Amino acid sequence: MELYELTVHELIDKLEKGETTSEEITKSYFDRIKEKDGQVKAYVSTMEEQAIAKAKQIDSDRKAGKKLSKFAGIPIGIKDNMCITGTCTTCSSKMLENFVAPYDAMVIEKLNAEDMIYLGKMNMDEFAMGSSTENSAFFPTHNPWDLSRVPGGSSGGSAAAVASDMAPWTLGSDTGGSIRQPASLCGVVGLKPTYGMVSRFGLVAFASSLDQIGPITKDVTDSALLLNLIAGHDERDTTSIETPKKDYTKSLINDVKGMKIGVPKEYLGEGTSAEVKEAMFKVIKKYQELGATVEECSLDIGQYASAVYYILACAEASSNLGRFDGIRYGYRTENCENLKDIYKNSRSEGFGAEVKRRIILGTYVLSSGYYDAYYKKAQKVRTIIKKAYNELFEKYDLLLTPVSPTTAFKMSEKLSDPLQMYLADICTVPVNIGGLPGMSIPCDVDSEGLPIGFQLIAKPFAEETIFRAAYTYEQNTNFREEHRPTFKGGEQ
Amino acid sequence: MPKEDYEIVIGLEVHCELSTKTKIFCSCSTEFGGEPNTHCCPICMAMPGTLPVLNEKVVEYAVKAGLATNCKIAQNSKNDRKNYFYPDLPKAYQISQYDMPLCYDGYVNIETEEGEKTIRLERIHIEEDAGKLNHDDYGRGTFVDLNRAGVPLIECVSKPDLRSKEEVDAYLRKLKSIFEYIEISDCKMQEGSLRADVNVSVRKKGATEFGTRTEMKNMNSFRSISRAIEYEANRQIEVLENGGEITQETLRWDDISGKTFSMRDKEDAQDYRYFPDPDLVAIRLSDEYIENIKNSLPELPESRKKRYLEEYKLIPKAANFVTSSKYYSDLFEEAIAICKNPKTASNLLMSEVARILNEREEEPDQIPFSGKELGELVELIDKGTISSSISKKVLEELFENPKSPSKIIEEKGWIQISDEGAIKEVVSKILEANPQSVADFKAGKDRALGFLVGQAMKETKGKANPQMLNQLFLEELKK
Numbered sequence: 001m002e003l004y005e006l007t008v009h010e011l012i013d014k015l016e017k018g019e020t021t022s023e024e025i026t027k028s029y030f031d032r033i034k035e036k037d038g039q040v041k042a043y044v045s046t047m048e049e050q051a052i053a054k055a056k057q058i059d060s061d062r063k064a065g066k067k068l069s070k071f072a073g074i075p076i077g078i079k080d081n082m083c084i085t086g087t088c089t090t091c092s093s094k095m096l097e098n099f100v101a102p103y104d105a106m107v108i109e110k111l112n113a114e115d116m117i118y119l120g121k122m123n124m125d126e127f128a129m130g131s132s133t134e135n136s137a138f139f140p141t142h143n144p145w146d147l148s149r150v151p152g153g154s155s156g157g158s159a160a161a162v163a164s165d166m167a168p169w170t171l172g173s174d175t176g177g178s179i180r181q182p183a184s185l186c187g188v189v190g191l192k193p194t195y196g197m198v199s200r201f202g203l204v205a206f207a208s209s210l211d212q213i214g215p216i217t218k219d220v221t222d223s224a225l226l227l228n229l230i231a232g233h234d235e236r237d238t239t240s241i242e243t244p245k246k247d248y249t250k251s252l253i254n255d256v257k258g259m260k261i262g263v264p265k266e267y268l269g270e271g272t273s274a275e276v277k278e279a280m281f282k283v284i285k286k287y288q289e290l291g292a293t294v295e296e297c298s299l300d301i302g303q304y305a306s307a308v309y310y311i312l313a314c315a316e317a318s319s320n321l322g323r324f325d326g327i328r329y330g331y332r333t334e335n336c337e338n339l340k341d342i343y344k345n346s347r348s349e350g351f352g353a354e355v356k357r358r359i360i361l362g363t364y365v366l367s368s369g370y371y372d373a374y375y376k377k378a379q380k381v382r383t384i385i386k387k388a389y390n391e392l393f394e395k396y397d398l399l400l401t402p403v404s405p406t407t408a409f410k411m412s413e414k415l416s417d418p419l420q421m422y423l424a425d426i427c428t429v430p431v432n433i434g435g436l437p438g439m440s441i442p443c444d445v446d447s448e449g450l451p452i453g454f455q456l457i458a459k460p461f462a463e464e465t466i467f468r469a470a471y472t473y474e475q476n477t478n479f480r481e482e483h484r485p486t487f488k489g490g491e492q
Numbered sequence: 493m494p495k496e497d498y499e500i501v502i503g504l505e506v507h508c509e510l511s512t513k514t515k516i517f518c519s520c521s522t523e524f525g526g527e528p529n530t531h532c533c534p535i536c537m538a539m540p541g542t543l544p545v546l547n548e549k550v551v552e553y554a555v556k557a558g559l560a561t562n563c564k565i566a567q568n569s570k571n572d573r574k575n576y577f578y579p580d581l582p583k584a585y586q587i588s589q590y591d592m593p594l595c596y597d598g599y600v601n602i603e604t605e606e607g608e609k610t611i612r613l614e615r616i617h618i619e620e621d622a623g624k625l626n627h628d629d630y631g632r633g634t635f636v637d638l639n640r641a642g643v644p645l646i647e648c649v650s651k652p653d654l655r656s657k658e659e660v661d662a663y664l665r666k667l668k669s670i671f672e673y674i675e676i677s678d679c680k681m682q683e684g685s686l687r688a689d690v691n692v693s694v695r696k697k698g699a700t701e702f703g704t705r706t707e708m709k710n711m712n713s714f715r716s717i718s719r720a721i722e723y724e725a726n727r728q729i730e731v732l733e734n735g736g737e738i739t740q741e742t743l744r745w746d747d748i749s750g751k752t753f754s755m756r757d758k759e760d761a762q763d764y765r766y767f768p769d770p771d772l773v774a775i776r777l778s779d780e781y782i783e784n785i786k787n788s789l790p791e792l793p794e795s796r797k798k799r800y801l802e803e804y805k806l807i808p809k810a811a812n813f814v815t816s817s818k819y820y821s822d823l824f825e826e827a828i829a830i831c832k833n834p835k836t837a838s839n840l841l842m843s844e845v846a847r848i849l850n851e852r853e854e855e856p857d858q859i860p861f862s863g864k865e866l867g868e869l870v871e872l873i874d875k876g877t878i879s880s881s882i883s884k885k886v887l888e889e890l891f892e893n894p895k896s897p898s899k900i901i902e903e904k905g906w907i908q909i910s911d912e913g914a915i916k917e918v919v920s921k922i923l924e925a926n927p928q929s930v931a932d933f934k935a936g937k938d939r940a941l942g943f944l945v946g947q948a949m950k951e952t953k954g955k956a957n958p959q960m961l962n963q964l965f966l967e968e969l970k971k
Contacts, residue, residue, distance in 0.1 A: 083541050096540065103534050105541060204540040209770035237543050238773050316770055319575050322584025323538040327636065343577055366575070366765035375767060 003028040004165040008222045011168060012070050015062075022055040022062070022073025022117065025168075029075050029119055033166045039490050041141050042151075042161035044080045044090055046120035051075065054117050071229065072115035077167035079158050080121035081128055082213070083202040084108050087118075091204050092136035093126045095324045095331045095350035105202020106234045107171060107213055114229060119167050123157030126352045127321065128178055128206040130154050131424040134415055135354045142411070143185060144485035145450050149408040152182030152424075158216045159186040163485050169217045169226055173203055175210045176309050177403070177428025180440035183216050184403035184453030187442040187483060189470070190216045191223050192428075194460045195435035196241035199234030205320040207313035208239070210432040219480065220441070220470045224248035227463065243461055251467035254475045257291030261469070262396035264299040267427050272405040279444040279452040280402055283473070287400075290472055297396065301388045304381050305430035306422060311365050311378040312433075317355075318362025324350065357418065382433055389434045393459040398469055400456060401427050403440040407450035427455060437463045441470045442479045449486065498694045498732075500725045501702055502660055503652035506667055507645050508677045509621065509685035510553045516620045516644035517544030517587065524683050528626065528637035536642035538582035543771050546571070550644040551594065551775060553676040554618045555785050557646055558595025560674050560792055561613055561667070565782050569594050569775040571618075575765045579636050580623040588619035588647075590766040594775070600670065601794075602662040603812060611663050612651040621645050646676075652691065652702065657721040661714055664688065665816055669793050672818035672857070680857060687712045692721055693738070694728045703728070704738040708745045708752060715853075720745040724752050796821055804834035813842045819856035820845075826863020831870035840866065844887050852891065861894035869897040881954045882906045910957040912964075915948075918956060919964045922947045933969050941965060 003011070003025050014020045030048050037043055058073035078084065081091045083101030085108075090096045104112065111118075125135035133141040133156025141156040143149040144164035151160040155172030159182035162170055172179040174192035183190025191214045198213045205211060215226035228249065233242040263284060268277050284294045326332035326346030333345035351359070365374035392399060404424060414421040431438040437460070440453040458465045515522055518535035535542040558565050572590035598613035623641035627634050648667060654660050668679045668686060679686045693705035706724060711717045723745075728738050743752040791799075793815040800811040814824045820841055827837045849856065869886055872878045878886065878901055885906065886897050893900075901907050909915060922944055923930055932940040941962070948961050 081541075089540065091540070099540065101539070101541070103539070103542075200541075201543050202541040205771075207770075236545060238545055239771065315767060319573050319585050319765070319767070322575060322577065323540070323582060325577060325579075325584055327579050328537060328582060329539070339579065363765065366767055368763050368765075371765075371767070 002032075002165075004032045004168070006168070007218045008074055008168045008225060011074060015073065016070070021059045023052065023059050025073070026051050026055040026075050026117055026119075029167060032164075033119070036144070036164050036166055036487070039142060039147055039487060040144050040160050040164050040166065041139050042123055042157040042164070042166055043077070043120045044092060044123050044136075044138060044157065045088060047087065047118050051117045051119055054115075058115055058117075069114040073117060075117045075119045075168060076111060077119045077122050077158060077161050077170035078108070079124055079155050079170065079172050081124060081173055081204040081206075082107060082171060083204070084118060084121075087121065089121070089204065090138075091127045092124045092138055093351065093355070094137045096204075097137070097331065099330055101202070103202065106199035106236065107230045108202060110230055110232075122155070122161060122170055122172075125154035125156070125178075126355050127204070127317070128154040128173055128175055128211075129317070129354050129358055131177070131181055131421055132409075132411070132414065133157060133160075133182070134411060135352055137352050140411060143408045143450075144487055145187065146408060146448070146489040147487060148410060148489035149450070150185070150411055152185035152404070152408065154178040154182075155190075155216065156182045159183050159188055159190065162186070162188045162216050162218060164487070169215060169222050171213055171226075171230070172216045173206075173211055173213050174428075174432065175206045175212075175313060176432050177425040179214045179216060180403050180428050180438055180453070180455060181424060183440040184442070184455075185408040185451065187445075187451030187453070187479070187485070188216055188218060189220055189223050189442070190214065190440040191227060191463070191466070192431065192438050193227060193231065193463060194437045195432070196239055197243070197437070197461065197463070198230050199232070199237040199240045201234055201236040205316075207316040208320060209316060210309075210313055212432075220467060220474050221249065221252055223439070223470075224252055224467050246464070248463060248467050251464035252471045253468050254472050255291075256287060256469050256472045259292040259398065259465075259469060260396045261287055261292050261294045261398045261400050262297035262392055263294060263400050264302065264392075265296050266299055266302055267401040271423065271426065272402055273407070275446040276402045276405060276407070276452055279446075280400070280454055283443050283454045284400065286473060286477065287469070290476060292469070294400070295396075297392060297399075299388055299392065299399075299430070301381070301385050302430045305385055305433050306426055308378045308381045308385065308433055309425070309429040310361065310422060311374050312382065314358045314362030315366050315375050316362070318359045318366065321351075321355070321359055326350070354418070385430060385433050386435070389436060389459070397462075397465050398456050398458055400454060403427055403453040403455045407446045407448070407452055431455075431457050436460055437466055439466045439470055441473060442483075443473070443477070444479070445483050449483075451483065495726070495729055497697055498725075498729050499697045499699070500655060500721070501652045501693045501695060501705075502654040502721060503691040503705075504648075504650045504654065504660065504663065505689040505691070506648045506650075506664065507687045507689070508557075508648065508667075508671055508679065510550060510644040510646060511675070511677050512547060512549040512553065512644055514547060515642035516547050516550050516618070517642055520642065522643045524685070526639055528635065528639065531639040532641065536582065537638055538584075544587060544769075546772055546775070547644065550618055551777070552785060553644070554594045554616060554646050555777070555782060556674045556676055556789060557648070557671060558598060558616050559782075559786050559789060560670050561595075561598040561600050561616070561648070563595035563598030563613060563616060565595055565777065566592060567777050567779075567782075568592065569777075571769045571772045571775070572766045573769045576762055578622070579634070580625050580641070582623065582638060582641055586620060586622065587769055587772070589617035593617035600663065600666050602659060602666050604659055604662060609659065611653045611659075614649040614651055616646050616648045619645050619647060652693075657718040660690070660721060661718060664714065664717065666793075669815070669817050673792055674789060678857065681712050681714070681855065684712055688717060690717060690721060692724045692728070694725055694732065704740050706738065706741055706743050706752070708743045709755075711745060716745060716747050719747075719750060720752065723750060727752065793818075793821070800834070804828070806834060806838055810838040810842055813846070814838050817856040819859060823859065823863040823866055827867035827870060830864060830867025831874065833870050833874055836870045836873060837866060840870065840883065840887065844884050848888060848891055859891075861890045865890055865894065865897055872897055872901065876908060876910060876957060877901070878906060878908050879954060879956075879958055881949070882908065906955060908957050909952055909955045910960060912960065915956055915960050915964055918948050918951055919961070919968055922951065923965075923968055930969065941969070
């Protein structure tokens with residue numbers, strides 16, 4: 001087995017046993033990137049030179065017996081909306097093509113403290129707006145299971161890189177499904193933590209009340225390891241919540257006996273493909289065999305989640321993206337004679353179509369005369385959705401739904417129909433509205449060999465319950481052993 | 493219809509920079525001055541991914557302001573975004589408070605010619621200041637300086653209770669003095685740390701409806717505010733008298749031409765799209781927190797005034813004047829601790845110091861000397877070392893070159909002549925030179941004595957002890 005095929009906990013084992021070095025591991029990823037990224041296009045930029053220099057340094061420190069974190073020298077890929085000092089943070093936008101951040105995101109500070117190594121920055125839908133990574137201003141990312149299909153989005157680069165072994169794990173961000181949906185479409189594990197669990201400082205904001213950083217990994221164990229590293233209150237993000245430090249690997253217990261799982265029937269209705277439904281029923285059966293109680297339940301109000309989401313997320317985005325005005329940094333038009341031109345033309349030329357669409361939508365719903373009908377009403381419905389979740393979690397430990405109503409769709413299939421694209425998030429968006437943790441776990445492939453994921457949702461800060469159930473499922477099934485990306489559908 | 497038949501209605505939005513050490517949402521210095529863009533960081537420059545963290549001192553200061561102006565304090569409050577594009581506003585939104593201000597329903601009392609009047613405060617809220625645009629003198633363009641971006645402000649919105657420029661002046665001075673007393677702002681209008689948006693309308697006396705108002709933004713001197721109100725009220729009356737209508741609009745006051753100009757047309761009417769800032773958690777204040785701040789408030793002007801009337805037996809006019817500014821009041825208290833003469837100390841402040849400030853077009857916070865110098869000066873008068881006319885000159889010198897008054901009079905040779913022999917000599921000289929006045933006095937014209945004393949003072953450049961001079965003249969004349 002090649003080094004790049006291993007999970008992080010396997011790599012750590014090997015490092016601890018002295019069977020490999022950080023340099024070997026890092027080089028194996030860059031070799032793999034050179035081999036595959038021409039087809040997949042998961043990376044916006046790579047950081048080979050500094051990565052290998054850092055790996056060598058760590059190896060010599062380790063050899064010298066210096067006390068190092070067990071994650072020292074482990075590589076990682078970072079979605080290109082998180083700032084790393086001195087490197088470009090583009091958000092896959094022309095607007096920030098040359099923006100070099102003079103500071104680290106909080107998550108990066110935490111990874112730096114472990115001496116982890118950055119492989120590069122991962123492609124995404126521009127400013128995290130999209131479900132296919134086709135909205136990148138630079139190039140679309142391809143799904144390694146079928147290169148003619150999308151990897152999902154917006155963290156499509158992060159998911160595709162892990163699926164194609166071009167990174168052992170990556171960080172993504174999730175506003176309405178941007179970690180879980182691409183993880184599902186790429187057959188990897190993606191976790192959106194509870195809102196407030198991970199600091200958003202240094203994450204370029206899309207929708208502040210929904211954005212959350214989370215791990216995309218090859219298995220559930222790695223997900224717990226990475227969450228351990230990035231979780232925690234940060235005084236620079238007042239929306240991050242002070243909770244006792246937890247070790248999520250303690251929840252990796254192969255036992256779901258007595259656990260109560262609810263399956264909201266609305267997510268297995270007509271919008272969901274037959275193959276996805278069938279896969280869900282298999283997962284349900286598996287959990288029942290393993291001793292969990294699985295019951296049908298209802299989240300009727302969930303049908304309004306997408307409407308609420310697109311109002312609130314666009315409203316916040318329209319304001320959050322105002323700072324990209326061509327004045328202090330980022331793209332500035334050549335074509336200007338006055339201040340109005342600078343604003344108008346810099347933003348017209350610097351933003352892509354989907355970003356502009358959402359800024360316009362968001363500006364509209366906040367406008368005087370429309371605020372009450374849209375923004376305020378959406379906030380009220382948001383409260384009702386949260387309440388409905390609370391009620392369900394009085395009865396159930398977890399909710400189980402599909403992640404995506406379909407498997408990976410063809411590239412450009414939905415690009416011209418934004419509403420169809422928005423429906424790709426229908427199962428994931430309600431979780432962000434509720435501020436809940438949700439995980440995408442691969443469970444099956446469809447008749448075309450495309451991965452299917454299921455989603456586990458828990459009440460706020462009950463990630464432990466998710467880890468336990470996901471780990472149990474993983475230990476009693478063989479997705480990773482049985483299914484690997486084929487890189488079919490390429491042009492050659 | 494004559495001007496007198498109209499009533500002027502004025503409401504003020506006063507912006508006051510808080511004197512916290514750091515900005516409202518980051519840890520940059522709030523210090524005034526400094527090279528452009530040296531007091532800023534990724535947060536106040538609105539770099540992508542940065543987040544605001546509310547400075548707790550700002551809340552504390554605003555609550556102080558609220559309590560000192562008899563406001564109710566909201567236990568639940570929040571920050572909102574006010575969205576608009578301008579190069580001095582890096583985030584393209586100002587974090588302010590929209591529908592849930594920190595303080596509301598307050599009032600302050602002002603002295604008017606008709607006696608005390610209550611001016612109601614609608615609200616006080618917290619917000620961040622914007623940066624500054626510097627227009628290059630050589631036509632190379634406009635430069636953005638973000639040192640001021642994120643400096644904390646409170647905005648105090650009055651009800652339209654003010655009826656004249658005099659009331660506005662008294663109200664502003666009252667607010668300024670309260671904020672100085674509670675030490676939440678240095679209130680330096682010349683540095684822009686106290687500015688006002690002035691809303692003016694006129695209506696016929698006795699009318700119950702308000703007229704259409706216009707707003708003049710960012711006014712930062714008492715004088716301009718008075719002039720602008722006068723100009724704008726007259727302009728509105730003239731428009732109405734000529735059968736026209738007032739347009740609700742924002743005006744710019746031009747201090748040089750003394751006129752107001754329209755700033756924006758209707759097409760550009762701003763829609764600020766206020767909404768709660770999702771980056772900041774709601775502000776929740778406990779009863780205990782508010783109570784603690786209440787207990788920590790220093791003595792306010794009203795209470796000082798009462799004390800001055802009772803303890804120091806100042807006349808009401810003097811007590812009002814001295815407490816009108818914390819700077820006067822502190823100077824006064826420091827001075828009387830030395831000289832034990834409240835009457836002379838308050839008189840010097842009220843007459844001479846105020847006059848000199850007025851001539852210099854300065855405010856009390858710009859007084860360059862301390863109460864120690866003032867106290868010493870009063871002592872010198874009391875001991876007869878200098879005359880009161882010399883004390884005026886000493887004060888003027890103190891403004892120019894602040895140091896110990898005894899040093900000043902020594903250096904300038906202003907010590908009062910109290911030597912009987914020397915004064916006798918002057919008296920003889922003056923009597924000899926003015927026989928007519930001597931004759932007048934003897935014929936019963938008492939005023940002639942004043943003339944002679946004046947001549948003697950002139951001769952001694954004001955240094956002769958006036959009591960002695962009087963006495964010796966009388967002695968000589970009655971011989």
